[in-house]
Amino acid sequence: MPRLFTGLEIPAEIGETLSNLRGGLPGARWVEPEDYHLTLRFIGDIDGITANEIASMLFRINRKPFEVALQGLSSFGGKKPRAVIASVVPSKPLIELQAELERLLQRVGLDPEGRKFTPHVTLARLRGDVSSQDVANYLQVRGYFPTRVFKAERFVLFSARASTGGGPYIVEAPYDLHA
Template sequence: MPRIFTAIEIPADVAQMLTFLRGGLPGARWIDQDNYHITLRFIGDVDVNVAQDVASMLDSVNRAPFELRLEGLASFGGKKPRAVFAEVAPSAALMELQAEHERLMQRVGLEPEGRKYTPHVTLARLRDSSSRQVADYLSERGSFRSAPFRVERFVLYSSRASVGGGPYVVEEAYPLSALAARRAV
């Protein structure tokens, strides 16, 4: 039973910049730079037939390439922080792509995602980090900002069940089409 999700890959130069943010946070398990990504839709553990339906349905996505930028750091978990992440600067194109993935997954028969979509790149999973330690870390490094990068495809990843996720394997890549941009005009 594969565990799958759709995502945008992080270019190597941006991933390298993110690795410079490592350290200085007790209890952090830092994500390997090869596993940095922006999740579009977590699908979860599904049988092979559903995985094939998902892969087939994603072929219908017809969107133009777009640019993204990472801007700032934040954490999930409030008083019991569980992850530190790089925020994605607001992008209408990203939100539209994610909404399309959500609609397609519901057509395959998956339940709607219950959480509000927050585009991000997880940098570390936290174990026993205090909210004060996380606040100090964010105050020192929170002004992080990447150069813009072009998104020309999204991928269907699989992963094995493990603590902290990864390693992730690209099962299929779906190019975004410049032709879609011309049709929209």
């Protein structure tokens, strides 16, 4: 069964900027720069028939390219941090694309996404023994970087290995955003 999700690819030059923020946080498992992405909708482990139905259905999305802005670092998990992320400014076109994906995937029988969409790029996954103070110290030192903007001209259907951390991610199908 493939493990699938939809997302935006991060351009190599922005990935390089983000990769320079790696290190300095004990207990962090850093994501490889070639696996940086912005998840639009996690689909999960599904059978091949459903995967093919989803891949075919995503061609129906007709959206224009739009700008995506990455701005600063943050973390998920509060007092028990579980990830260091690059924050993505939630723009109207990004939110609308994600909402349309959500609607289409529910039509093929997937359960609604349980979490609120918070656009981000995961840079590191954190083990349970990483303290919130360690994360706060890391963010204080490395948490600022100049806003980086790129134009999203397509979204993709990714597959992932069933493992901790997921990568490497494989583009199964691209879906162009049309002007």
